[in-house]
Each structure stands twice: as C-alpha cells, then as structure tokens.
Amino acid sequence: MKRKAGVILFLLLILFSLVFGSDGTVDTENRLIPPSSEEPFGTDTLGRSLLGRTAAGVGISIISALSVTFISASAGIVLSFLYILPRFPKAIVLSLSDTLKSVPSVILALFFASLSGPGFLKMILAISISHISDIARTSYSKTSQLLAEDFIEAERAIGSSSFRIFQRMLPHLVPYISLQSVTVFLSALMAESTLSFLGCGIPVTIPSLGSVLAEARPVMLSAPWMIVFPAAALVLLGFAVELIALSFSESDSATERPHQRKLVSIAKVSSNGKARGKTR
Amino acid sequence: MHGIWKRLATIFLTMVVVSALVFFALSLSSGDSSAYILAEDASKEQIEAYREAMGLTDPLLLRYLKFFVLFFTGDWGVSAGGVEIITLVKQRLPVTLSVSLLALAMALLIAVPLAYLTLGRKGVGSAAATGWATLMASSPVFLLSLVLVIIFSVSLGWFPVSGYAPLSEGLLRHLQSVFLPSLSLALLHSSFLMIIFRRALRENMEQPYALIAAAMGMSVRQRAFLSATKPALPVLVTLLGQSAASFLGGSAAVETVFAIPGIGSLVVSAALGRDARLSGVLLMLISCFVSVISFVAECIALHLDPRRRA
Numbered sequence: 001m002k003r004k005a006g007v008i009l010f011l012l013l014i015l016f017s018l019v020f021g022s023d024g025t026v027d028t029e030n031r032l033i034p035p036s037s038e039e040p041f042g043t044d045t046l047g048r049s050l051l052g053r054t055a056a057g058v059g060i061s062i063i064s065a066l067s068v069t070f071i072s073a074s075a076g077i078v079l080s081f082l083y084i085l086p087r088f089p090k091a092i093v094l095s096l097s098d099t100l101k102s103v104p105s106v107i108l109a110l111f112f113a114s115l116s117g118p119g120f121l122k123m124i125l126a127i128s129i130s131h132i133s134d135i136a137r138t139s140y141s142k143t144s145q146l147l148a149e150d151f152i153e154a155e156r157a158i159g160s161s162s163f164r165i166f167q168r169m170l171p172h173l174v175p176y177i178s179l180q181s182v183t184v185f186l187s188a189l190m191a192e193s194t195l196s197f198l199g200c201g202i203p204v205t206i207p208s209l210g211s212v213l214a215e216a217r218p219v220m221l222s223a224p225w226m227i228v229f230p231a232a233a234l235v236l237l238g239f240a241v242e243l244i245a246l247s248f249s250e251s252d253s254a255t256e257r258p259h260q261r262k263l264v265s266i267a268k269v270s271s272n273g274k275a276r277g278k279t280r
Numbered sequence: 281m282h283g284i285w286k287r288l289a290t291i292f293l294t295m296v297v298v299s300a301l302v303f304f305a306l307s308l309s310s311g312d313s314s315a316y317i318l319a320e321d322a323s324k325e326q327i328e329a330y331r332e333a334m335g336l337t338d339p340l341l342l343r344y345l346k347f348f349v350l351f352f353t354g355d356w357g358v359s360a361g362g363v364e365i366i367t368l369v370k371q372r373l374p375v376t377l378s379v380s381l382l383a384l385a386m387a388l389l390i391a392v393p394l395a396y397l398t399l400g401r402k403g404v405g406s407a408a409a410t411g412w413a414t415l416m417a418s419s420p421v422f423l424l425s426l427v428l429v430i431i432f433s434v435s436l437g438w439f440p441v442s443g444y445a446p447l448s449e450g451l452l453r454h455l456q457s458v459f460l461p462s463l464s465l466a467l468l469h470s471s472f473l474m475i476i477f478r479r480a481l482r483e484n485m486e487q488p489y490a491l492i493a494a495a496m497g498m499s500v501r502q503r504a505f506l507s508a509t510k511p512a513l514p515v516l517v518t519l520l521g522q523s524a525a526s527f528l529g530g531s532a533a534v535e536t537v538f539a540i541p542g543i544g545s546l547v548v549s550a551a552l553g554r555d556a557r558l559s560g561v562l563l564m565l566i567s568c569f570v571s572v573i574s575f576v577a578e579c580i581a582l583h584l585d586p587r588r589r590a
Contacts, residue, residue, distance in 0.1 A: 238418030
C-alpha cells in the first residue's frame with residue numbers, strides 16, 4: 001500500500017517534470033508576477049516561468065540522485081562478489097570504509113567545488129564516496145552472514161566457482177540492495193539540493209530545486225510563491241521516496257524469518273545437487 | 281580493550297587518508313603557488329629560487345609527510361584572504377560549538393520524551409509521531425530553517441531573521457540568535473533519534489527480563505523506565521556518535537541560511553571563493569573531529585553495555 005502510493009507519487013513527479021520542464025526564457029518585463037491562470041506558479045526574479053523551472057529542477061534532482069544510487073548499488077554488488085573471493089583483502093577495504101565514514105559528504109563536495117569550481121560529476125563523486133563506504137561495511141556483514149548458511153556450504157562442497165556461489169547468493173542480497181538503494185537515493189537527494197542551494201552543487205545555469213530555492217531566498221517575503229512551489233516539489237519527492245523506503249523495511253522484517261529462509265535454501269540446494277549429479 | 285585500540289588506530293588512519301586526499305588534490309589541481317605568488321613576468325631563475333625556498337622541488341612523498349606533520353602542529357598555512365587559517369578557526373569554532381551543543385540538547389529533549397510517550401505500537405500518537413518524523417527526515421535541513429525563519433522570525437517576530445550575537449552581548453541575545461539554527465538541526469536529527477531509540481525500547485520490552493517484570497505486575501511505563509531503558513541507551517549513544525558527520529554537514533547549510541559566522545559557513549565561503557587550501561584544512565579538521573566524536577561515543581556505549589565489554 002505504502003509502496004504503491006510512493007511509486008505512484010514518484011512517477012507523477014517524473015511525468016510532471018517531463019511535461020512542464022524548461023529552463024524558461026528571460027523576460028524582464030514580467031518579473032515576479034504572482035501565480036495566475038497563465039503562469040500557474042508565477043515568475044521568478046528574471047521573469048522566467050517558475051512552473052518550468054520547478055519541473056526541470058525535479059528532473060535534475062532525480063537524475064543526480066539516481067546517478068549516486070546507481071554508483072553506490074553497483075559498488076555494493078561488486079563488493080559482495082569480491083568478499084566471496086578467499087584472497088580478497090577484506091581488512092583493507094573495511095578499514096578504508098571506516099575511515100571514510102567520518103568524512104561528511106557535504107563538506108567533501110564543498111572541498112571538491114573549491115578546487116576548480118562546482119561541477120555535476122564532482123558532486124556525484126563526492127556524495128557517492130560516503131555512501132560507498134557505508135555500503136562496503138553493511139554488504140560485508142550481509143555477505144558473511146550468507147556465507148555461513150548451509151546452501152553456500154553445499155555449493156562449496158560440490159566445488160562451485162566463486163561466481164557460481166555469488167549467483168546463488170544474489171537473490172538473497174536483492175532485498176538488502178533495494179532497501180539500501182532507496183535510502184541512498186533519499187540522502188543523495190538531500191545532499192544534492194543542499195549543495196545546489198549553497199551554490200556549490202550543480203552549475204547555476206541548470207535549474208535544480210536547490211538553486212531555484214536559492215534564487216527565491218532574497219525575495220521570499222515579497223514573493224512567497226517563489227519558495228512555496230519548489231519547496232513543495234522537493235518535500236513531495238522526498239516523501240515519495242521515504243514511503244517506498246518504509247514499505248521496504250516493513251516487508252523486510254516480515255519476510256526475513258530465519259527458519260523460513262533456511263527451509264527455502266535447503267530445498268533449493270537439494271534440487272540443485274540432484275540436477276548437477278545427473279549431468280555429471 | 282583490543283577493540284578500543286583498533287578504534288584509536290582508525291582515527292589515525294582517517295587522518296592519513298583524508299590528508300592524503302587533500303594534499304594530492306591540492307598539488308594536482310593548483311600546480312604550485314609560484315604561479316600566483318610571484319609577478320607574472322618573473323624570470324625562470326626567480327621561479328626556480330622560489331620553488332627551492334618553499335621546498336616545492338622536494339619529492340612528493342616528502343612534501344606530503346611535511347604537510348601531515350605540520351597539520352598536527354597547528355601550522356595550517358594562510359587562507360586566500362591572507363589570514364592565518366588557525367586564527368580563522370579559533371574565531372569560528374565557538375560559534376559552531378554553541379549551535380551544535382544547543383542543537384544536540386534540543387534533539388534529545390524532543391526525541392527521548394517522544395519515544396517514551398509513543399511506545400505503544402497502536403494508537404494515534406504513535407502513528408502521528410512516525411509521520412512527523414518521516415516528514416522531518418524527508419525534507420532537507422536548509423528548507424526546515426527557511427520555514428522556521430518564515431514562521432518564527434517574520435510572522436511572529438520572536439527571533440532575529442539572521443545574524444549572530446556573541447555571548448559577550450548577553451546570554452539572552454546570544455540564545456536568541458542561535459535558537460533557530462539549532463532548532464532546525466535538532467528537528468532533523470530528533471526524527472532519526474526518536475525512531476531508532478523507540479525501536480530499541482520496544483525490542484527490549486519483549487526481552488525475557490521485561491516479560492518477567494510484566495508478570496510481576498509492572499505497568500508499561502514502569503517497564504520502559506526500569507528494564508528497557510538501560511539496554512537501549514547504548515543504541516542512542518552510538519547513533520549520536522554516528523550523526524556527528526551529518527550534524528556538521530548540516531551546519532554548513534544552516535549557518536549559511538542564518539548568516540552565522542561558524543565553521544560551516546566558513547567552508548561554504550571557502551568553496552565559493554575557490555580557496556582550496558582553507559576548505560581542505562577544514563575538511564581535515566572536521567573529519568578528525570567526527571572520528572574523535574564517534575570514538576568517544578563508542579567508548580561510552582561500551583561502558584554502558586557490560587555485555588559488549590567481555
């Protein structure tokens with residue numbers, strides 16, 4: 001129920017961004033016009049349509065949060081595979097991830113921006129680093145938990161390759177990775193909008209929700225619509241993702257009863273073992 | 281004891297990794313300082329002499345070691361504005377500490393009572409608290425502070441819109457100027473604290489010792505205080521330690537919104553002014569600070585939980 005509501009809200013926001021999104025044309029004659037039937041969200045300090053800029057900002061925010069999510073989730077999957085390999089230097093990766101945990105992603109992104117100005121890729125990299133360090137730790141505990149299970153023991157006993165073991169493990173990692181992706185998406189969204197609001201995230205030429213809000217701040221008392229609509233879009237976006245995250249953590253605790261999982265894994269391994277025995 | 285030494289080593293390792301990142305990023309991106317310290321028409325010999333004098337001709341690893349040692353002696357160099365970085369930090373640190381400590385106190389004051397009050401899984405109160413926490417957690421902190429400014433400063437006029445009054449101008453004015461920034465940080469963090477502390481309390485309420493207490497006729501409230509609080513406290517302390525990073529990251533945005541001269545707004549102005557040296561040093565300082573805080577939090581959690589000491 002919650003997941004459905006969240007997904008529908010999220011898709012509606014994407015649709016909104018695709019239909020109305022535009023950079024807007026500068027029209028100094030029509031600056032700061034309150035919302036009307038012609039301009040449903042009003043216009044900004046340069047006379048650009050706020051509807052278009054808000055919608056474009058929603059799109060940009062989703063794209064950057066998705067990029068961070070994609071990088072972090074891929075890192076999580078690759079690391080879970082590497083953790084299976086017996087000679088992989090786990091200790092080094094884990095202590096590196098412990099050290100990176102104390103680096104706040106916003107401050108790191110600000111440092112990157114101070115090197116040679118703000119940039120999209122730099123921001124994505126900075127936000128991803130702290131998430132990857134987080135994922136490196138949690139995916140390790142998840143993987144080692146799975147490695148102790150009987151069905152992995154069985155795979156090892158019949159001499160399966162590490163990749164094969166990883167394939168067997170992957171279905172059990174999926175719920176964890178999806179939950180992790182949703183939470184990463186949410187915090188990447190927060191970090192991106194904060195950085196763009198500060199003027200150190202996405203270059204100001206591209207409208208993002210953060211930068212549209214930054215433009216609204218000096219005039220927020222005389223032109224409240226400048227702040228209300230982008231803020232509402234941002235909160236709605238965050239709320240949609242939060243709803244999906246909540247539904248995941250609920251279903252996670254409901255389905256992850258250890259005895260049930262054990263039964264499934266035993267059934268799987270026994271049918272597998274038979275099939276393999278026949279082919280040999 | 282073994283774990284504590286390992287954690288202490290992590291602090292040192294953090295400093296090594298972060299300082300290496302900062303040092304190599306600085307030396308790769310800016311070339312070297314001869315380009316902007318010397319005049320444009322400086323001769324080759326002059327540049328060479330300058331580089332020799334500044335130690336820029338030394339091997340990279342040696343320069344990194346020097347950078348690392350100098351950081352611990354407090355010799356952080358000069359910002360682009362020509363001010364010693366250490367004086368800037370000394371000026372700004374009390375402001376950030378004041379805001380952060382007040383925020384921490386407020387977050388706990390909101391989260392802990394709320395966790396106890398909404399312990400029951402069913403009921404309007406519990407659902408309302410969860411919904412409120414969800415809303416707080418899904419809106420960025422700068423937006424929260426903007427909303428607080430509109431409500432409390434503009435509409436009600438209780439607090440200044442922005443600006444900072446140091447303690448020397450009177451306690452009341454000081455508190456007035458840092459109240460809203462602290463509240464916005466506190467509202468955000470109290471949501472996580474409330475949710476996780478409440479979950480820990482609920483889990484401990486189902487443990488055998490709490491069930492025995494229930495069989496002996498203790499009420500829910502009594503059980504929450506007497507049998508669930510102590511085992512749930514380490515969770516709260518650890519979480520506080522872990523949120524230090526997001527506290528400092530959030531203060532960058534909040535201090536900028538309220539125009540408060542703290543460390544956070546210094547990082548933002550360094551980034552906007554392309555002062556890579558200043559923001560690099562601040563990044564190292566903040567990371568050091570965060571790892572020390574989380575170390576202290578873990579020690580306290582260890583002390584609170586005898587089971588983890590063995």
